[in-house]
Amino acid sequence: MTPRKAFSYFHGMHLHFTTDKYSILKYGAQTQVASKAFDKLNPGIKFKFDWFSTKFQTTENTVYACIGNELKETDIRFANKQEILDNYIDYKKRRESISYVLENEYEKYLEKKEFKFHQLIFNYLASLYSPEFILLMDYEADNLSKILDAAQFSFARPKLLKLIKYKSFFSPINYLKLKNHEEYISA
16 A cells, blocks of 8 residues: 555545545546645645555555544544544444444434434434444435435534445445344344
8 A cells, every 4th residue: 555545545535425426436546636636735644644554554444444534524634643543443343343333222222212313313423323323223214315404404414424425335234133123134
């Protein structure tokens, strides 16, 4: 992994998660725009991507680091290295134990009796639920798309957009039985 390639992944992921129309799955990460943007970076930020490419040497780890930091609303260009690493570790741990995470969050959800989607979103915004749990609960209804531009949630539009865009990387289909109070299939 080179610093230029690491930046390309960051750039593509950042565009994917922060714009309505860009899809990294459609356009890819290694674009001419990303290459030109890398050339325009100041030396300090290029040095950050030198560290980033050394720390996250595989494509999978680079993608996980980018997703983990996007979901935490951390811009890799300006964040400190420890924060970038912590967000990566948190994301990777959560994904590796996703069945356990979803079971626990579903139990919490049932205890709180938060059966209105708006309540669920407010608690997600307060970091009480994981993005994966929200996508699981929204899988069939697609309420996220409906509330994205609602005035009530205008303050949270960037975070809700990231959640919608995260659907490209996490499919709750293997966990739907949990939602139906049955034992579910893990991925």
